[in-house]
Amino acid sequence: MALRERPLSPHLQVYRWQITMVMSILHRASGVLLTLAALGLAWWLLALDAGGDHYMRAARLLASPFGLIGLFGISLALVYHLLNGVRHLLWDMGWGFEISDTYRSGWAVAVLTIVLTAAIWYSALGAHA
């Protein structure tokens, strides 16, 4: 393929940071993280099937500080990607394209992400405290 210098549109760094752009970047980043997490789910299911020491090793790793930080990140990414995904589905149906709507839905996703992630961890850990 012939490579030729072609004019490029401005890159991200020329723009002032704004919530719509941050949300878009985070949607992709959380998606990539969740792909890795999905591989972790396959590993956990295989460990559960193998049982015994295999499962105990997996459970210990997940309960370690490293594992808990990983799980927290995954839960945050999951809730965020899910909620922002709903935002995308609504856009697909033609809803919420006004600038003010995109800002409002963006903030709603941000706040709900924190609330729902906190609720998940409260029910996961609070029940045992």
Next chain:
Amino acid sequence: MSNIGTAGAPDRAPRPDYRTPLKRVRGLGSAKSGVAHWWRQRITAIVMLVLIPWLVGLFVSFVGVDAESARHAVARPWNTVALMAFVIAGFWHAKLGMQVVIEDYVHVRWLEVTLQVLVTLACALAALASLYALIHIAVTTAPYYR
């Protein structure tokens, strides 16, 4: 009165067709797959949207329980079915999303193609391994309820 028959949207004129004859001849466009990618991404998303609240509840219930209890919960018929559906939709959705990320950011052709193949194989392998584990757990764990 050209709007008769468009009840509820009187301001909306019939949509003109902007496609050129060439576009119609070429059918599925430059990607050679039409809008299939877009639709599959949305359908798998909606499947997961339904399943995730349920499965998050299931996984939260695994905190602090032993392997046997977790195994019995996974082996419950509807939990197995929900997890199998989630694994299929999830790895499919992941493959479609990673495909777009790679298309957008990797501009060295051989590397791009290599990554696309690796992502596809990794997602297929992980999905098959997950389904194997789920089926094996289901058929080797009895009784289903306790």
